Amino acid sequence: MDGYKGVRKLEVKDFMIRDVITVKKETTIRELLKVLAHHRIGGVPVVDAEGKLLGMISDGDVIRFLQPKARTVYDFYITIVVNEQEDFNEKLVHSLDFPVEKIMKRRELYTVRPEDDFENALRILVKHHFKKLPVVNQAGRVVGVISRGDIMRQITDKLLNS
Template sequence: MKVSDFMITDVISVTGDTTLKELLKKLVNNKIGGVPVIDEENHLIGMISDGDVLRYIQPKGTTIFDAISLVMVSEKEDFTEKLAYTLDHEVSTIMRKRDLKFVYADEPLERSLRIFSKHHFKKNSRHGSG
């Protein structure tokens, strides 16, 4: 079996200039937890997930319990102000750019499964939880 036997072809992606607010809307609307970030020529330049955004907007001294965002807000920092400010930031400011893992459509499926397992990747699904 090859990767192409299991991959989706209608990939949802964003560009580096997509705002975090636009990204979160896209994730929620498509029921996914992350997307590739592409340039104007459709080349992969990074990856970003809901967890990346939560870690970025997290006030100092708080704990994130899950990806839906149960957040305990510190009195030292006004979370509402920080949230409003950071949602206008571009995806490129926090996307992962290094050590990206990828496979090609014609490669054996086993290779992608080894990568998922080794790096503890989870699946993203538009039809269920990620």
């Protein structure tokens, strides 16, 4: 009850997606790309057999892995389409069978808990330019994810339906 009488403080669980799509560290980049495309998402938590967070992997991580020299989308396009199509195709075919463990983000992983203050999650997303933030329980198991897109949809739905 902060600020407004009778108004409950917003918590992460009010905005998080509970049906979390995850992958294991052994998942290949090929399988990851299929998951991302099928679910129309940009990244997922990487978990162990018990559902504990090991890392995060995004479409951006895959792009940076495949084309580390590219600095912008334009550079990436020019490198692939104009300059090095054959080299890229060879690297792509070879790299698709690598496990996501090779390129997943392990350091500086930020998480929130379902009962955490929603504003804290927003601060983390904004400060670090994250698109997704895993939500973990006391045991470290992924129980949700909160993303900028989901937050915007929730806010829009609440504003338009009030």
